[in-house]
Amino acid sequence: DAGVIQSPRHEVTEMGQEVTLRCKPISGHDYLFWYRQTMMRGLELLIYFNNNVPIDDSGMPEDRFSAKMPNASFSTLKIQPSEPRDSAVYFCASGVQETQYFGPGTRLLVL
Amino acid sequence: GENVEQHPSTLSVQEGDSAVIKCTYSDSASNYFPWYKQELGKRPQLIIDIRSNVGEKKDQRIAVTLNKTAKHFSLHITETQPEDSAVYFCAASNSWGKLQFGAGTQVVVTP
Numbered sequence: 001d002a003g004v005i006q007s008p009r010h011e012v013t014e015m016g017q018e019v020t021l022r023c024k025p026i027s028g029h030d031y032l033f034w035y036r037q038t039m040m041r042g043l044e045l046l047i048y049f050n051n052n053v054p055i056d057d058s059g060m061p062e063d064r065f066s067a068k069m070p071n072a073s074f075s076t077l078k079i080q081p082s083e084p085r086d087s088a089v090y091f092c093a094s095g096v097q098e099t100q101y102f103g104p105g106t107r108l109l110v111l
Numbered sequence: 112g113e114n115v116e117q118h119p120s121t122l123s124v125q126e127g128d129s130a131v132i133k134c135t136y137s138d139s140a141s142n143y144f145p146w147y148k149q150e151l152g153k154r155p156q157l158i159i160d161i162r163s164n165v166g167e168k169k170d171q172r173i174a175v176t177l178n179k180t181a182k183h184f185s186l187h188i189t190e191t192q193p194e195d196s197a198v199y200f201c202a203a204s205n206s207w208g209k210l211q212f213g214a215g216t217q218v219v220v221t222p
Contacts, residue, residue: 043200043212043215045211048208055207056209091154091155102147102156104153
C-alpha cells in the first residue's frame with residue numbers, strides 16, 4: 001500500500017491565483033481529513049469527510065477555501081483567491097474511525 | 112469542544128535518559144488518545160495510541176499512560192537515542208473521529 005498520496009508536494013504561486021491541492025486516501029479508509037500546519041497555529045483541522053460526505057468544515061478559514069470529495073479515492077482542497085497568509089503545509093490524512101494516517105503534505109508558498 | 116494542552120514545549124535529554132511528555136484534555140467523552148512523531152520536514156507519524164478502556168500500553172521503548180479521572184495522559188520514551196529527536200504531538204478524540212492536537216513538544220536528544 002502506497003499510503004496517502006498528495007500532490008503537488010510543493011507549490012509556489014502568486015497572490016490572487018487559484019490553488020488546488022489533491023489527495024488520494026488509503027484504499028478502504030472511510031474518513032478523510034484536511035489539516036493545515038504553521039509554526040504560529042500548529043496543526044489545524046480544516047475539514048473532514050466520512051464516506052465522501054463533509055461532516056465538519058468549521059475549521060475552514062473563510063469562503064476562499066473549499067473542499068470536495070467526489071469519490072472514495074480522491075479529494076481536493078481549493079483556495080481561490082490565494083493570499084500570502086495561506087502559506088503553510090497542508091496535510092491530508094485518511095483513517096478508519098479515530099486512527100489517522102497522514103500524507104506527505106503539500107508545502108504552499110503564496111508570494 | 113475538546114481542548115488539549117501539552118507540556119513541555121521543548122525537552123532536552125541526554126542520550127540514554129528517559130523523556131516524559133504530558134497532556135491534559137477537557138472533554139470527558141474523549142476515548143482515543145494517539146501520539147504522533149514528526150521529524151523535520153516530514154509528515155506526522157502515528158507511534159502509539161491508547162483507548163479509554165486501557166490504563167497503559169507499551170511498545171518497545173515507548174509507553175503511554177492514561178488517567179481518565181484526572182483527564183491526563185503521558186508519553187514515556189526510555190533509553191533515548193538521537194533518532195528520537197523530533198516534535199511529538201498528543202491528541203484526543205471522541206467517537207466522532209475528530210482529533211484535537213496538542214501544540215507539540217520539541218525533543219532534542221544529545222549524544
